[in-house]
Amino acid sequence: MLDCTYRIQIPHHAGQLAKVARAIADGEGLIGDVVTVSLGREHSVRDITVEVRDTDQAGRIAELIEALPDVGVLWHQDRALIRHAGGKLRIDACWPVRTVQEMRDVYTPGVARVCTAIADQPELAARYTMISRSVAICTNGTRVLGLGNIGPVASMPVMEGKAVFYDQFAGISAMPILIDADDVDAFVETVVRIAPTFGGIHLEDISAPECFEIERRLIERLPQPVMHDDVHGTAVVS
Known part of the structure; x- marks a missing residue:
């Protein structure tokens, strides 16, 4: 099973989203989250997440949606791949370094005093690192x-x-x-x-x-x- 998100452009009229939902149901997809990306006078854009068995089913559902009048699938993709793009982790600084003084605090010369303190008392590493x-x-x-x-x-x-x-x-x-x-x-x-x-x-x-x-x-x-x-x-x- 996989969760696939479809970014869909839909005519901004009553009943259009229901038609899209019907097409997804016809393709045996299970609708999850629906997020409005933008609203315009003529069209709205929504991200609709659908639980499917495999990529083949995901493609068939895209075709069913595309077959609706004036409806377009801008893209569809496995949500796990979207969420993993670029990885899920990064290392951030606890303090911003915006001035010369802040640089002196977190690096040379200030950092030397912290290193010396830890060298003298190793238990201080728990406090200062x-x-x-x-x-x-x-x-x-x-x-x-x-x-x-x-x-x-x-x-x-x-x-x-x-x-x-x-x-x-x-x-x-x-x-x-x-x-x-x-x-x-x-x-x-x-x-x-x-x-x-x-x-x-x-x-x-x-x-x-x-x-x-x-x-x-x-x-x-x-x-x-x-x-x-x-x-x-x-x-x-x-």
Whole structure:
């Protein structure tokens, strides 16, 4: 199943939207959100989201809509592809840098005093850096739910999605870390070496039984909490 959005230009007269809805129903589509993009004297433009089985059905529905008098489909596309365009994450600054003084505050020379303070008292990193509110989402993409072994790069959209949830539900900055290694030793060593950057480690979509050995070793070697999402996350939901 997929959700497809159709941007449709419709005559701005009573009953026209109902005709479009009828055409969608004739194509066995299930209407979801309807958003008005613009209203004009002669035409209106609306985005109509329709649940369909596959891209073939989506195309047939577009043809049925196009067959209506004076109605045009400006474009139609899988909503998931629209939402993923450019990725789902970015890194933003907490403070704008608009003046020379602000640059001195966040970088040279001010940053040196913060670095020195942390070097003298490492626990200050939790106060003066993002480490304490950041998580590494680590995967090699060997067991992605419903997809299997698709590799690290193809699994990135899943990791980005988990990072979105961290941000919106917990206010935590999560960074997907794609590890191109199936070997347990290589995976563990990679995570251990980057671990100082993060306040927590999240393991995601790693094949069994390797995932359990990776989890065990990381818990033994790291001071940060290690969450194995396919076990701990599932247990919480259950």
